[in-house]
Amino acid sequence: MLFLFCLFLQTEPNLVQSLKNEALANQPTFNSLTELCRVAPKRLSGSAGAEIAVQWAKAEMKALGLENVRLEAVQVPHWERGPVEALRFQDAKLAETFPLPVTALGGSVGTNGPLTAQVIEVQSFEELQKKAALAKGKFIFFNRAFDNTLANPFEAYSGAVNQRSRGAIEAAKVGAIGAIVRSMTNRLDDYPHTGAMRYDENIPQIPSLAVSTLGAERLSHLLKRDPNLKLEMELSCQTFPDTTSYNVVGELKGSQFPEQILVVGGHLDAWDLAQGAHDDGAGVCQSMHALGLLKKTGFIPKRTLRVVCFMNEENGLRGGRGYYEQHLAEMDRHVLAMESDRGGFTPRGFGTDASGPVMEAFRQIVAELSEIGADHIELGHGGADIGPMAKSGVIQVGYIPDAQRYFDFHHAATDTIDGVNPRELELGTVAMAAFLYRAAGLENLPKNPVTHESE
Ligand SMILES: [Zn+2]
Incomplete structure (x- = not known):
């Protein structure tokens, strides 16, 4: 034995x-x-x-x-991303005091020079539908955060990521000219997170970028004080x-x-x-x-x-x-x-x-x-x-x-x-x-x- x-x-x-x-x-x-x-x-x-x-x-x-x-x-x-990626308050003082770190989402079209518009903040596509009459010519700011009560961060990601993948489509459907998406992360920091986004061939292609979670908090805070604030967006990315x-x-x-x-x-x-x-x-x-x-x-x-x-x-x-x-x-x-x-x-x-x-x-x-x-x-x-x-x-x-x-x-x-x-x-x-x-x-x-x- x-x-x-x-x-x-x-x-x-x-x-x-x-x-x-x-x-x-x-x-x-x-x-x-x-x-x-x-x-x-x-x-x-x-x-x-x-x-x-x-x-x-x-x-x-x-x-x-x-x-x-x-x-x-x-x-x-x-x-390719291209060298220019910017989102800033039109007001120079605000722009300096409250930076908005951004990065183009993968596949986004460029802006062809700066775009200037007011912003509508939403938490969901349903909320966007309710505000559809106000959206024409604006930027849509998708600011639904990760659900941090979930033990598995992948579930939190799943619950938020449609803003990144479909945000530009839903925003363009209601006449918006750009999509701003809160970064897909549990953390509050100043690193923007990129990722894939899609277009629908029957809907106009509008530029789409991610803003850092802290940037999203700043933007949301200032929009509550003044909903008429204007932002400038500029992206030089392009598809070959x-x-x-x-x-x-x-x-x-x-x-x-x-x-x-x-x-x-x-x-x-x-x-x-x-x-x-x-x-x-x-x-x-x-x-x-x-x-x-x-x-x-x-x-x-x-x-x-x-x-x-x-x-x-x-x-x-x-x-x-x-x-x-x-x-x-x-x-x-x-x-x-x-x-x-x-x-x-x-x-x-x-x-x-x-x-x-x-x-x-x-x-x-x-x-x-x-x-x-x-x-x-x-x-x-x-x-x-x-x-x-x-x-x-x-x-x-x-x-x-x-x-x-x-x-x-x-x-x-x-x-x-x-x-x-x-x-x-x-x-x-x-x-x-x-x-x-x-x-x-x-x-x-x-x-x-x-x-x-x-x-
Ligand atoms: Zn991977």
Whole structure:
């Protein structure tokens, strides 16, 4: 008995211990992320930085010894912010005393010189409807804050983000000439947060920007004193023709069922205000190094692990959609997809759309991760880039780190490498690597029902 026990110890070193020791001793994910932030700090789709990031990711995968490393072309949008971004009170004294830090929302049209107008503040699209008769020729100021009573900041984000994504459409519908949106964050500070916004082809395109939360408070306060105050808005952003970019792909071949694929990824593109350290440099580096850690420690998975650094999650999702379309013929061999796109914070666990026996198997997998605090599992989804694969029944898994600080950094100038804790980041890689290794080794890993594959 004792002999068998020793034999077991000899032939099966502890998975989580081995991965953790390697990751925390050498910090491969953090070193990689530091390098990405240094060589391609600004990498919005279509930019020169995005192409540097693509070449960097390819070289990094090769350096890790991954197989079948390749670029897969996708057409992506190309929008540039431009040098002029301003919102100020028309009154010079007010403008000096009460600054309004702003940033254009991604995809916004420019103003073509300064626009001057009065402002209508609203908390919701319903309130805007009630004030529709007053809106013509004005700026609409969407000032609904995050609900800070919610424990999960992602729920607060969901409750506020339609102001950013649809604000310009709703404002233009009632004749407004510009949209001002309170930044999407729990914090009160003076960093504006950008993010994607949309237009409707049947509705005039008006410029749209985000103001810092403190700026929003100042503006709201002064509008209560004087509702007739005028603001000047100026943006020089513009959209260029679509351009070619790439998803970056590499593999760790499975030892027993190499034809069956588990995808893991994050998005390589990032907003241009900072370095995209948490969003989503952390996710792409964790995904690559999850495979790197397994290889280094000798844990070769039974099924193939394929890492994908997706392009263009932030303003188009062309990488996620393109991957799905280009690989439709082998979707039956894709069994699971995992995404890390919630920042490089302390691990908590995973969300998944799996059910029944697969969910039971996942529960047993995460139980092994209690030592690093990643033993939580909940019903949820995976991530935007892997989302299209759900149509083909590919099990979705989302890596979940602690969420409390994510929106301090999300899409703002604060998202730099100094905001990333190396140990928290590495433990996330360990959690992902261990989960993937165990899932790839499950005897039964049936997919979810296929919904509408051929769409
Ligand atoms: Zn992201």
